[in-house]
Amino acid sequence: MSEPTDLLRQEREAEELLGAVSSEVVGARLRRARQRMGLSIRDLAATARVSKNSVVRLEGGGMPQAMTVVKLCAAMGIHVASIAKPAGDEAQIVAIHRQANDRWFDLTDFGAGPVEDRPLSEEERRERVSQGLKVPLLILTNRLETGRLLPTVIELYEESEKRSHSGEEMVYVLKGRARIHVGLQSFDLEEGEAATFWSAEEHSYAPADGADLPVRVLSIRIDDRA
Known part of the structure; x- marks a missing residue:
């Protein structure tokens, strides 16, 4: 033709x-x-x-x-x-996480599912930590259907296990003082400071020396599988 x-x-x-x-x-x-x-x-x-x-x-x-x-x-x-296409058939352009969507996992075993099928207060999370919860992890639900960003909140009472994955990751300190280990390097970040790194390098998160607990950080990484 x-x-x-x-x-x-x-x-x-x-x-x-x-x-x-x-x-x-x-x-x-x-x-x-x-x-x-x-x-x-x-x-x-x-x-x-x-x-x-x-x-x-x-x-x-x-x-x-x-x-x-x-x-x-x-x-x-x-x-x-x-x-x-029909006006009601819009692709998702905004994703929102509400507090009612909060579900806390253990970073060391998030495949096991949420600790509770409901939001947990800081006091409840602290109690779960005393009972064996290692690293409280909040997986935020404001992810676009076809998006690649994975936003999470990590609460630190001790150093997390070292981990690595493809892509890059940004960590922003929401509360307290955090220590970020990436490869052979370590960086202390104050509240309001951030770091970005290639996450194929082994990395972990920890409270900085003398920091009030818990330390809370926002982690945003790119999901290469999307």
């Missing part, structure tokens, strides 16, 4: 699809798709061979021209159907 004929077919399909959603929804979806790819309006317009004003107008909620939408979608490597 020749390119002009194929474009005409895509234009007809796009006209049918675009008739099911408002121009505001189409514009918002085009803008999000462009931003996810890190493209400026100028870059997208140049790649799609449309005017910059056409992109601005579409993203602002202007009436979509089917052929323009086809060209923009082709330039971003997405199907028009992803822009023109």
Whole structure:
């Protein structure tokens, strides 16, 4: 099939699809798709061979021209159907963790499941530690369905076991003073300080000398399996 004929077919399909959603929804979806790819309006317009004003107008909620939408979608490597799907069928763009979602695990054995199927207060976690819980771990649920970030909160009463995994990790001290061991190096971090490291290096977390317990850190790592 020749390119002009194929474009005409895509234009007809796009006209049918675009008739099911408002121009505001189409514009918002085009803008999000462009931003996810890190493209400026100028870059997208140049790649799609449309005017910059056409992109601005579409993203602002202007009436979509089917052929323009086809060209923009082709330039971003997405199907028009992803822009023109029913308004209620939105992809997840925000994920939120609520306190009611808190479930605490043991970092040394989080595969065993949560300590309790409910949130635990700091006093309850401290009691569990006295009963054998090693390193309280809160797995935050604000992870996007197709995202790669794994956010957790780690509560430290003693040094954790050394571990390693692919990717990189960022640790931010929420409370107290922490000591981060990475490979042969160790770093003390005050509350409000952070470190990022290649997590293929063996690493562990611990309270710094003399720190009030528990020390609490936020860990965010990239899940390479996503």
